[in-house]
Amino acid sequence: MDEEHIIYGDELKVPVPNVSVGIQLHNALKQNKDVPILIDTFTGDRISSKTLLNTASRLGNSLKNFGLTNQDIIGVCSENNLHFFDPVLAALFAGITLTTFSSQYTERELTYIANLSQPSVIFCSVETVSTVLKIEAQLKRVPKIIIINHEEDYKGCQCVKNFISENISKTFDVDAYEPVPVNIKDDVATILYSSGTTGFPKGVMITHLNISTVFAIYMDGRYGLQRSPCIAFVPFYHTYGLFLVLRKFIFVSYVLIMKKFVTHIYLQAIQDYNIEELQVVPSVAQLLAKTDLLNNYDMSSVKSISCAGAPLSKHIEELLQKRLKVDNVRQRYGMTETTVGFMGHKVNKRYPSGTCGDVFPSVSVKVVDLETGKALGSMKTGEICCRGNVVMKGYLNNSEATNEMIDIDGWLHTGDIGFYDSNKTFFVVDRIKDLIKCKGFQVAPVELEALLLNHSKIADAGVIGIPDERYGEIPLAFIVKVQGENLSEKEVENFVAGKVAPYKRLRGGVKFVPQIPRNPSGKILRRMLRNEVNKFKSNL
Known part of the structure; x- marks a missing residue:
């Protein structure tokens, strides 16, 4: 294999420890004193490291006695809570x-998602x-x-206790x-969900x-203030939110949990707990950059900001x-x-705006x-590919999609377009894939599109993402109406809103068109849809 133009x-x-993630987390919590490690930012309720360790250990033993093995999967379906x-x-303790x-x-x-993984047990919240x-x-x-957050059985379901x-x-x-x-190399610790470069979640x-x-x-220490407390508002089911907290457990730093993001509570927590490092997503970065509420709180404790989930604009940064x-907003x-992640800003290095490090x-x-x-040299734009022990094992029960994503030499093809400069600093400039990233999701x-086609008055549909300063990208739908039918934009938006999570709603609006452009094989030509948006903007 040609090794030219590979950045190491x-x-x-x-x-890298040669033991399970569960053993590492258990050791970290066991060595810690009995101090708060999870704090509810809204109520002030807290759980100590000792209590967390005791409950998780007892529950791990109970799951094994219940009959679960390393061939089983358990699911957690809950909002952020203690x-x-x-x-x-x-x-993780029980393997x-x-x-x-x-x-x-x-x-x-x-x-759809639960039938992908088929968990033997699902832990839910009351909500x-x-x-x-x-x-x-x-x-x-x-x-x-x-039920994880109730002291008694609820709706016919057992509580954890x-x-x-x-x-x-x-x-x-x-x-x-x-x-x-x-077996740390082969055994799967977590199954999370992604659409990869296209299609339904995998x-x-x-x-x-x-x-x-x-x-x-x-632990290397070059990519963040890992021992400092953090405020965790990104949903824990999401890769970012889940591993942020697990990292803090390894470093035995307490975590301030937010069930949902509320600006004044977030700012109050930064002030009251003297938070030094903020972990944000672009929508929160934009809010902090513009909100007048910032003037009402003491933000002097903040020493660094890291942003992930989607690219952050140079202006907002x-x-x-x-x-x-702060000297730098560290993107990942x-x-x-x-x-x-596999790129980021080092703590003590200055970077030009817009780089992912x-x-x-x-x-x-x-x-x-x-x-x-072919691998390209500096300042030449192409698809970013990654290789190393951070790359997933593959997609669950989907070898075809795995092989499309990871080539025979172990390179994961991200679907993102970027380049690196003479300092081997990387920039992401576009995406090959059609995936829309709204608030990091x-x-x-x-x-x-499949959902829209279920509507009796919709003959065809195409969806693209359009830039939005607050959300990063938002979905816009192009709709071909069934001939002779009356259909309003609001009716389409409401139809989708009732069937999807909030971040999937058609916040970019609905545009009625006579036809959806497709290639001979039937694939939607999204580039042409984007051109339609650009033409509309230029005519304003």
Whole structure:
């Protein structure tokens, strides 16, 4: 294989542990004193590291006694709350694969996702259990449903406390408990969801080695203030939110949990807890850059800001630096298929605005020509490809999609277009893939198009993402009406809104057209749809 024009990350300063993620987390929490580690930002309620460790250990033992093995999968379907990580850690301790579901999924979406992974047990919150119960009969595997944030059984489902009481070993000793060993290279720790480069969501299989490599990269110390507390508002079912908190557990730093993002509560928490590093997404970065509320709070504790989930505009980055008086807004780049990220800004290095930084330690990256696949030199634009132990094992039960994403030499093809400069600093400039990124969440146009075609008055539909300063991108639908039918934009928007999570709604609007441009094989020519948007803007 031609090794020319491959950019290699630095060597890791720390070794990648040869033990499971569960063992690493257990050791970190066990060595810590009994101090708060999870704090509810709204209520002030808190859970200590000792309580978290005890509950997760007892639950891990109970799951094994219930009959689950490393061939099983458990799911967590909950909004962010203090008890979300009880089953997360229990699964990792017990060597059972974990999957997570959005608390905002509609019945239709949750049915599709749950039938991909087929969990044996689903842990729900009081807020999400009704949706799970409604789809129970539509699931290929009927799961046991357990409530994580209630002291008593609820709606016919056991609470965690009663499940543990019924299944825990009679001689269980929490101090003697040891997590189950795993094959770190082959055993899947988590299944998260991504649409890859196109299509409906796929289950991304992330191994213990993948996660351990990410832990080691951050233990390296060059890419963030890992021992500082954080405010976690990104949903925990999402790659960003989940691994942010797990990283903090490894460093035994407390986490301020936000059930949802509320500006004044977020700013108050920064002030009250003297938060030094902010982990944000572009929509929050934009808000912080522009809101007048910022003037009412003391932000002097903030030393650095990191942004991930989607590209951040140069304009917002510069505004944010000025308003919060930080030297740099450190952007990171990656995807679910790379366990979180594989590029980022080093702590003590200055970068030009708009860059996603350097290749992480132990990772290799190249930029390839879209036509020939040949690796390109600096300042030449092509597809960004990544290789290393951060790359997923593959898509669950979908070898065809896996082979499309990861080539025979182990290179993961991101579908993103970018380049690197003479300093080997990378810039992402566009996307090959049609995926829309709204507030850091992935929205597949194919999914929305399939939904729209279920409407009796819609003959054809095409969806694209259009830029939006607040959300990053928002979906816009082009609609061909059934001949002779009356159909309004609002009717279409409401039809979609009732069937999808909020970030998938048609916030970009609806445009009626006589036909959807397609190639001879029937594929929608989204480039032509984007041209229609540009023509409309130029005529304003």
